[in-house]
Amino acid sequence: MRILLLIVVAALAVAAPYLVPEYYVEILVLFLINLLLASSYRLLTTTGDWSLSHVVLMGVGAYATALAAKLLGWPFWLGLPLAGVASAVIAAALVYPLLRTKGFGFFIASFAFGEFVRLIWVKFTNPFGGPRGMINIPTPELGSIDFFFATPYYYLTLVIVALCLWILYRIDRAALIGDVMKAIYMDEDLARSIGVKVNHYRAMAFITGGFFAGIAGALLAHRLGAIDPKNFDINVMVYLVIWVVVGGTKTFWGPFLGVIVMTIIFETSRPLLEWRPLLFGGILIFFLIFMPGGLESLLPKRWTSRGSSATEVTG
Amino acid sequence: MTAILRTDAVTMRFGGVTAVDQLTMEVMEGEIRGLIGPNGAGKTTSFNLISGALKPTSGRVFFRDQEISGRDAADIAELGVVRTFQRPALFGDFTVLRNLMVARHLHARESLLQAVLGSGRAMEAKNEGIAMDILRFIGLDKYAGMEAANLPYGHQRALNVAAALATEPKVLMLDEPVAGMNPVEKEAMTGLIRRLRDERGITIILVEHDMRTVMGVCERVTVLDFGKKLAEGTPREIANDPRVIEAYLGSEETVA
Numbered sequence: 183m184r185i186l187l188l189i190v191v192a193a194l195a196v197a198a199p200y201l202v203p204e205y206y207v208e209i210l211v212l213f214l215i216n217l218l219l220a221s222s223y224r225l226l227t228t229t230g231d232w233s234l235s236h237v238v239l240m241g242v243g244a245y246a247t248a249l250a251a252k253l254l255g256w257p258f259w260l261g262l263p264l265a266g267v268a269s270a271v272i273a274a275a276l277v278y279p280l281l282r283t284k285g286f287g288f289f290i291a292s293f294a295f296g297e298f299v300r301l302i303w304v305k306f307t308n309p310f311g312g313p314r315g316m317i318n319i320p321t322p323e324l325g326s327i328d329f330f331f332a333t334p335y336y337y338l339t340l341v342i343v344a345l346c347l348w349i350l351y352r353i354d355r356a357a358l359i360g361d362v363m364k365a366i367y368m369d370e371d372l373a374r375s376i377g378v379k380v381n382h383y384r385a386m387a388f389i390t391g392g393f394f395a396g397i398a399g400a401l402l403a404h405r406l407g408a409i410d411p412k413n414f415d416i417n418v419m420v421y422l423v424i425w426v427v428v429g430g431t432k433t434f435w436g437p438f439l440g441v442i443v444m445t446i447i448f449e450t451s452r453p454l455l456e457w458r459p460l461l462f463g464g465i466l467i468f469f470l471i472f473m474p475g476g477l478e479s480l481l482p483k484r485w486t487s488r489g490s491s492a493t494e495v496t497g
Numbered sequence: 498m499t500a501i502l503r504t505d506a507v508t509m510r511f512g513g514v515t516a517v518d519q520l521t522m523e524v525m526e527g528e529i530r531g532l533i534g535p536n537g538a539g540k541t542t543s544f545n546l547i548s549g550a551l552k553p554t555s556g557r558v559f560f561r562d563q564e565i566s567g568r569d570a571a572d573i574a575e576l577g578v579v580r581t582f583q584r585p586a587l588f589g590d591f592t593v594l595r596n597l598m599v600a601r602h603l604h605a606r607e608s609l610l611q612a613v614l615g616s617g618r619a620m621e622a623k624n625e626g627i628a629m630d631i632l633r634f635i636g637l638d639k640y641a642g643m644e645a646a647n648l649p650y651g652h653q654r655a656l657n658v659a660a661a662l663a664t665e666p667k668v669l670m671l672d673e674p675v676a677g678m679n680p681v682e683k684e685a686m687t688g689l690i691r692r693l694r695d696e697r698g699i700t701i702i703l704v705e706h707d708m709r710t711v712m713g714v715c716e717r718v719t720v721l722d723f724g725k726k727l728a729e730g731t732p733r734e735i736a737n738d739p740r741v742i743e744a745y746l747g748s749e750e751t752v753a
Contacts, residue, residue: 357612
């Protein structure tokens with residue numbers, strides 16, 4: 183059943199550029215990038231750390247590959263891993279002071295740290311381009327294949343995002359590590375009492391999540407060709423929070439539901455113009471009050487629960 | 498016999514209140530030790546000081562010859578001093594077996610890379626076997642696949658003990674293990690505590706209000722009153738100690 187579903191989704195993903203008009207392929211690329219961003223964000227939320235600096239970490243990846251490409255002439259294929267590593271390094275620098283905080287304190291402190299990084303991009307015109315950001319970020323090439331057009335870029339993104347999501351899935355589902363992270367959120371005192379080094383796992387989640395946010399940032403930078411600090415500000419962060427709140431974070435698939443539903447709402451609500459943020463705010467409040475578990479809580483329980491990760495226990 | 502756990506003039510103050518005052522205590526390897534006292538005597542605070550949940554204001558705690566006071570609770574647990582909680586403590590979303598697997602993480606030693614590549618399978622299977630053995634030992638094996646939050650109260654308390662056991666402790670500290678249990682559950686827990694020591698050689702420290710349990714299972718008892726050590730000895734000595742009887746007078750508890 184699950185295999186069948188996977189095959190159908192994979193087939194649809196591969197056929198998608200030929201099923202929709204060109205403009206929608208552009209949206210699908212952004213959709214995939216957002217999927218990776220939301221899924222990487224969920225990793226931190228499993229330990230209970232709701233960070234407000236995650237899109238800034240995405241920005242670190244975007245700026246890293248843009249700088250490498252423009253100053254050093256690095257190709258996309260080197261810039262992409264560089265982006266992940268750069269984001270992970272900045273995440274590591276931010277997380278150790280952040281570990282002293284929890285809950286609401288963490289929320290606010292992560293915002294402050296994120297803004298600090300973002301304001302560096304605003305303030306330093308050289309090399310970050312200041313408020314106008316960076317332009318002419320080259321599109322990837324592979325031999326004679328040019329990824330300028332939306333469809334080839336879509337396939338490039340699809341492969342990279344699928345690989346990253348597979349890794350995140352493994353961390354969540356096949357491993358003890360993912361469960362230890364969730365255990366910290368469920369009962370931190372109990373986790374400590376059985377020897378869980380809480381801060382070690384919180385840092386691991388934050389840095390690993392940051393790495394994949396950086397990959398998403400690189401994919402975004404090379405698609406848009408231009409980035410500026412506003413791409414990674416608190417507004418974007420709030421959208422990310424809405425995605426995962428709408429979808430839910432308890433299961434690996436929650437953020438997927440959130441990104442899918444909110445992308446559809448986002449694209450169909452364009453006629454509302456300046457009233458759109460009101461709609462999104464209303465959706466956020468609705469979910470927080472009436473469906474705190476997110477859309478995933480509507481799924482049949484047997485789809486989302488599991489006995490043991492590696493060996494499924496029936497029960 | 499040597500002391501496996503030793504506190505040296507441990508004191509804990511909260512503002513103006515001295516919850517534990519100059520507590521010096523030695524627990525021998527393989528012993529079942531009771532820690533009793535009227536409400537507010539500082540029993541649970543002592544537990545928190547030994548297990549690392551609190552750092553003592555002054556004084557030191559030793560495990561074997563290693564000082565553990567001031568260290569993180571997780572480090573102390575890794576050394577082998579593991580505590581349970583008064584409340585039902587469990588990971589409610591996980592199955593009973595998964596609760597124990599998480600408690601086995603110290604022995605799984607899985608890296609992020611192994612997690613992604615799935616190369617820790619053999620280790621996982623081995624840990625699952627050990628976890629099932631512990632569940633059988635505790636009598637929770639038929640609930641292995643049940644979500645922990647759905648267990649009956651007594652079993653929830655037992656699951657906390659099972660999780661503590663899964664870490665392979667040298668010293669197990671049980672905080673009111675029979676509180677709120679019915680007589681049948683109490684009897685099962687008392688039997689379990691004895692078997693933990695007899696069959697697994699685990700040193701047990703027990704905080705308990707239930708005198709019948711304490712007198713029935715403990716070999717030595719330390720009595721606290723207002724944070725100070727009031728008396729120490731065998732259950733019989735303690736039961737006949739006039740200071741102990743006086744400390745308990747006026748409270749509902751009677752020394753059986």
